[in-house]
Amino acid sequence: MNEQQKKLSTRAFSLSTVMAGLEGTIVATALPSMMADLHGIQLMSWVVTIFMLTQAVTSPIWNKLSERFGFKEMFITGTSLFIIGSLFEGMSVNMPMLIVARAFMGIGAGAMQQLPYVIFGHLFAAKDRRRAIGKLVASYSLAAIAGPLVGGLIVSLLDWRWVFFINIPIGLYMISQIARHFKIDLHLAKQAIDYLGAFLLSLMVIGIMLAFQMMGNLVINWKVISFLLIGAFLLLIAFVFAESRAQAPIIPLLLFKNPSLMAKNALTFLTFGFFAFYTNYLPTWGQGVVGVTALIGGLILIPGSLLLMLGARSAGWLTEKLGEKMAVSFAVGLMAAGALGLILLPETASILWLFILGGIMGLSAGLVNPGMTVAVQESVEIEHLGAATALNTLIRTLGATIILSAMSVALNQTFVAAIATDKRLTLNFINKIADSNALKSIPSNLIVPLRQVLFDGLHKLAWISFILLLLTLVINIIDPWKKAQR
Template identity: 60%
Template structure:
């Protein structure tokens, strides 16, 4: 593979992250039109959930398959699955077909999000890797923010089905570019595939993530949660014993004997939990508390995406000057400043201050994310890079899901307390106040108390999220920051 072929392949890998990230957020704008045409509102949540679940649980499996059959073959296969799922979703005649197609897209996205980072770990040294991973993460971040805007334009001027049809030519082009240009020379393992480990891990993680989702609901089904927790425990136990016996385990248990690897994953878990807070709740803060339009509310996250690029571009300078551990202190310190900047905002403040906050958080996220991403791979031996990267991706997703569920419980309790204290308020009105376009449906005299209630909820979430980051600082202090010998 010459330099031109290498650059073409890297661009395709970056585009794969853009597509997978875009798909995760663009579908939200298509859902209302899909529900109206397919009459499947009761299954609506599964359109989003099935994609995220299969993207998360398939990452370790794809990595192991790539080690056995080759990274190029698996990347092309995953991209084609994603493209096929896009075609199926665009042609779907009912919600069942939508969900099946969405599952295929999630499986493909597991490749498109995961394998590029493993490939970077195998191809490049730390400094160059930080630069390339930084560009990829920045592209992914932009795509998740652009998703609702792009989706809104497509649904408005074309049809919701084109949200999915548009993936087809791009996916085919990506698969062609990688198939034609990419060639990574690695030794393929010939050991037996760990089917038992793959199956038990998948069931355990899916059950656990469904628990995370359910505990964030307004009405909690305790019986269903108990059954899922028991199922998850049962299959995690089975997974542990399967990995002890497997000739080529999908997740080598020796990874978890490495304290530096464990510490970095814990920091990633906490960081992505915080990331879930500010990307999901700040647009609601802008609309519900400050009265911004949906368009302006969505734009609140744009400074984050822009400044993330600034953060990633300066990581190598910071690491060379201060070292990785101090760079993480600086990044988390800046993130904590952003979190408590949000906590200190008065109720009647300018929306400009939210733009400032997201700019601060984006810079910090770029610094921390890229430094940790490379450090996770540097903490393990060369032959464990794929498994370590896959485990890290899975834990990041679980961190976001778990923290968002916990924040949802905290917000619901705030709402419940407010409704109990003021009989004029209802949960239905609180849902409406978070959408600026629904203000006309709310009695004028209730707008102020509803906004005050939502403000109190956002304040509480900002405090909880900031405490998570303080815990991450403690984990960094405990981390020995040892690198594996190469």
């Protein structure tokens, strides 16, 4: 590959992460139109959940298939599935068809999100890799945050089906660029695929994610959750047994004996959980506590998005100046400062402070994520680079899901306690307080106490975030930051 081919391939791989990140959130503003057209509001949550589940569980599987059959071939296969899913989702005539098509999109997105990180791990030296992966992280994160805005524009100007149809020409263009310009053969293994391990891992992750998502419901069905968690634990035992005997395990168990790798996975789990917290709850803080419109609430994330891109592009420079370990400590410390800012923020604070704190959080996320991905890859031998990257990608999703679900439990407890204390308050009123358009249906004498309840709940989540980030700093200090011999 010459430099021009490498540049064009890198751009195409970056575009794939944009599409995967965008698709995870773009349906948020399209859902009401989709439900009205397909009459399936009772299945609405599955439109989001099935994509996230299939994307998460297939990431390690795509890596193993790529090692066996070729990264270029599997990337094109995954993108093709994404395109086919987009086509049928846009053509859906009922909810079951929509959900099945969305599952195919998630499977394809697993390849589109995961494989570029592994390919860049083989394609670039460490210094250039930080820059390249920084662009991937920035592209994915910015797309995920911009998804609702893009979805709203498409639905307003065209139709909800174009949220999915628009993926088809972009995906075909991306496939053509990779087919023409990516010339490196990355076949790394010829062993049989660990189908049993892939099957057990998939079921286990699905059980864990569903259980923790259900914990975020106001009414928690502990019987179902217990069943899912016990089943996941039994699947874990079976998975370990199967992997210890597999010729080419989908996730080699020796990775779990690498203390530096496991420390970085813990860092990833916690920092992505914090990222999920601030992107999901900061707009709610603005709308429900400060009282701004939905448009202004959405704009709260814009400074974070822009500074996230700046942070991702500056991560390599910061690492050169401070060293890897200190650079991560600085970035996590900046995250903790953002969380502390939310803790210290009074209920009457100006919306400007949320814009500032959102910018700080976005900048810190951009600084920490590229360095952590490269550090994960450098902590293992070259033959385990793909498996370690896939495991780290899976842990990102689990971190966001589990921590966000735990925060939902804490928030719901605050609401339940407030309703029990003040009989004038209801859950319906609490739901409406975060919607500026619904304020007129709330008695004027309840607006202040309702905002106080929401403020107390979000304040509690800020404390949880701050404590988790302090734990992250401790883990980074303990981490030996050892690199594998190559």
